[in-house]
């Protein structure tokens with residue numbers, strides 16, 4: 001392991017859910033961090049004060065070059081993405097443009113600058129598809145949607161670029177600041193509905209299995225990926241199977257509100273079981289054990305106590321129509 005952080009770190013998508021948590025953690029360590037984000041789903045208010053925010057698109061050469069230069073980046077953590085599975089199915093070209101072409105453009109800027117490590121946030125949930133057993137890094141990918149296919153293509157771009165890299169494949173990440181309309185946002189949707197005393201729609205019988213991981217565990221994996229000198233591909237998940245019904249009930253307990261559940265027909269393309277094995281990452285001896293789901297949901301519930309449901313809904317309206 002070496003420290004790749006004498007220079008700056010550029011976090012793309014740093015105004016979003018996961019990106020803002022990594023920015024916060026690196027900033028707290030005293031690292032020099034810059035953010036490149038076009039604020040499509042991210043919020044400027046998610047970026048801690050004092051961190052330069054370059055408002056621009058990863059598909060713009062000018063915006064990317066300016067951000068890499070200003071950050072004097074030796075490391076890029078690439079979190080920016082089109083994260084809606086639904087949108088990827090309705091507009092596959094747009095999804096490919098952001099998720100594959102955008103990654104490629106960033107890699108080209110990285111090659112021309114002094115970047116020594118490229119950390120790409122891919123997606124375990126999306127690329128493995130249905131998993132009867134927890135997927136390992138050797139499990140053949142089988143994406144069920146364009147979002148997953150384009151994340152896989154982006155992984156190929158990262159491998160082909162010739163820069164030292166880490167590819168992380170997270171499971172379903174949850175925690176404060178997550179939007180309810182992006183990938184893996186099921187617990188954000190449940191929180192919003194429970195806090196607002198609104199019914200939760202469960203598609204199917206609720207026994208679909210997911211691998212929920214608290215955002216701080218992913219942040220720890222990203223920090224490790226930055227400091228590591230080998231080219232690595234790591235699944236980042238809990239490896240623990242939880243039904244979405246159980247997750248809703250536990251979240252309700254922490255929020256002090258019994259969730260009202262409404263069943264709806266299964267949706268085409270939904271997977272029954274999505275689980276990744278973090279064994280390879282754990283074998284480093286420098287990650288885990290992950291935060292237990294009950295503890296993570298307690299932290300999430302606490303963070304929601306400071307935001308009233310009305311504030312949260314108003315914020316969504318402003319974002320959607322502003």
Ligand SMILES: NC(=O)c1ccc[n+]([C@@H]2O[C@H](COP(=O)([O-])OP(=O)(O)OC[C@H]3O[C@@H](n4cnc5c(N)ncnc54)[C@H](O)[C@@H]3O)[C@@H](O)[C@H]2O)c1
Pocket residue numbers: 012013014015016017018019036037038039040041042043056057058059078079080081082083098102121122123124125169170171172173174179182183184185
């Ligand atoms: N949340 C999960 O459960 C999960 C699971 C697996 C992988 N991921 C991956 O983690 C990363 C972060 O996801 P998130 O959940 O924080 O979503 P998010 O929507 O909160 O964050 C994405 C950020 O990227 C920005 N962005 C989007 N398009 C951009 C563009 N063209 N140029 C510049 N910025 C752009 C958005 O404004 C936003 O701030 C994504 O790559 C996502 O695919 C997330």
